[in-house]
Amino acid sequence: MGPGSARWSSPRRWRYRPPLFDRPWPRVPTIFDACRAVGIPTAAIVADDRGLLCTGAADRRWPPDGIIPSGTALDAHGYPANAAVLPHLLAAVADSSLGFIFGHINEADTMGHDFGPESDAARACYRATDQVVGVVLDALASRWTDTVIVIVSDHDMQSRDSSVPVDPMVNAADGGWDAYIPDGGSALIHLKPGVDPERAGAALLRVDGVETWVRANDSVLIAGLKPGRIAAAPRYSTGGFHGAPITTRTVALVGGGDPAVRRIAGAIATRRPHLADWAPTIAPLLGVDLGHVDGTDLLG
Structure with a gap:
């Protein structure tokens, strides 16, 4: 949790x-x-x-x-x-x-x-x-x-669909982020200092399940997931979710x-x-x- x-x-x-x-x-x-x-x-x-x-x-x-x-x-x-x-x-x-x-x-x-x-x-x-x-x-x-x-x-x-939850950290080394906060079908992505948000966004789109991204600020991106996909988290709702x-x-x-x-x-x-x-x-x-x-x- x-x-x-x-x-x-x-x-x-x-x-x-x-x-x-x-x-x-x-x-x-x-x-x-x-x-x-x-x-x-x-x-x-x-x-x-x-x-x-x-x-x-x-x-x-x-x-x-x-x-x-x-x-x-x-x-x-x-x-x-x-x-x-x-x-x-x-x-x-x-x-x-x-x-x-x-x-x-x-x-x-x-x-x-x-x-x-x-x-x-x-x-x-x-x-x-x-x-x-x-x-x-x-x-x-x-x-x-x-x-x-x-x-x-x-x-x-x-x-949720039956797929494995989306873990943004699988592409963290390529994208230049060091942490994320899940929120159902989205996640806040924290970038390492000096990482170009555009480069990180392009790497996010290579993560299975990610549909889109937007910049929150120079150090945080918001990843939006494809329909039915949920971000990996310590705990999940048993039925529906949002984000x-x-x-x-x-x-x-x-x-x-x-x-x-x-x-x-x-x-x-x-x-x-x-x-x-x-x-x-x-x-x-x-x-x-x-x-x-x-x-x-x-x-x-």
Whole structure:
């Protein structure tokens, strides 16, 4: 599993905390910060307690302070179950003072990792997740005409094929790298000092299973693997995984009665949006300025 800590409470339940979570994280202002600056109250109701979603500036948060309350129903990976998140999300929806609500539910991700994204168990979970979303939409009925709803996923998922995991170190001497960090269908490749990234990238493409690469900076490359291939790692999920170029596809649905909805729908029908596009698209609808950010306003 590598350095870090884990809590085990069932054959499939795990919580892994890599060392990076104990270090200061780079911070940039979020949409929650921008809303707070102009007095727009916000809420973040999430099935995550590790800070990855960067919701600390939200005015209303659950779990409170990122700590899962004792007795909360958890899924097989230790995240709050959808049913545990839903009441808090509905309470936020019922609060008419809130201008922006971010909700996050996680069970579909857990089921995909454990059983595979196309498994019967995962498909049953997707149907149950749709029902949860439906309950939230029903709760918004009285404010439908001035509401914009955006439903996204943070990644896609794929199942492993039967091939041997990809080990970038088999070509390390030729390529000039000395270490890598696996992430499912991708890997961060650390270059030795003075190695030309272009030469290293060409060597990466000669590693069986590598499909593409991009430069992160002068000393790190990101290797993307072919569909079905997974990077060699201390531990693997039993079902699905992500990280590969093919898993960058995400769900993108919009709804609500606000006039902007039809325009957003037209934009995403023409061009698949990147996750980074959503914040700069939502911000002008709220009347807030995010400054310079990654992504593009889909209505720009």
